[in-house]
Amino acid sequence: MKLKSLFLVALALTLTACGGVDPNSPQGQRQAIFKQMLKxxxxxxxxxxxxxAFKPQRFxxxxxxLDQLVRTPWQHFPQVKEEGGESRAKDEVWQRQARFQQLARELEAGTAALVAATAVRPLEAADLVAPVQRVEDGCKACHEEFRAF
Structure with a gap:
């Protein structure tokens, strides 16, 4: 009975270890950043x-x-695709690095423009729609080219 219980515990631990991405791996780090960006x-x-509710200071x-976060995930894309894990990044990320980096810089420019728009006083929600749309369009463009859905 003890042997059977020990076997079941070992089996359970083995199965749970197989199910996730190492949070310290490049993939795990970029996934965490992208989740923060999304939130x-x-x-x-x-x-x-x-x-x-629109709260100017919170915005x-x-x-x-967001501007700080958007500058960080790109460093966690190694030059060669790592093996293992369930990445939603298409192989094109590594095959078309110049385009991938171009879209990353465009997104960074979009968040910088958003930050600049928040410096205008009084801060009005209507004035922020276009800069937020630019950021959302930047995310969408990269996802369409480089993310497997």
Whole structure:
């Protein structure tokens, strides 16, 4: 009975170890950053679309946070695709690096423009729609070319 229990515990531990991405791997790090980016951008978009109350100071800090986050995931894409894990990145990320980097820089420019738009006073939600749309379009463009859905 003890042997059977020990075997079941070992089996359970083995199965749980196979199910995830190492959070310290490049893939795990970029996935965590992309999840943070999504949460922040959803909050910003939610404020402009009426799902969340528009709070100017919260919007300003969210835009600054997004601008910082958007500059970090690219360093976690190694020159050669890592083996293993369930990445949603298409092989084109590594085959078309110049285009991938171009879209990354365009997204960074979009978040920088959003931060600049938050410096205008008084801060009006209507004035932030176009800069947020530019950021969302940047995300969408990269996803369409380089993300497997």
């Amino acid at each position: 922040v951008s959803e909050d910003l978009g939610g404020m402009l679309r009426g799902r969340i 300003v800090s969210g835009a600054a946070e």
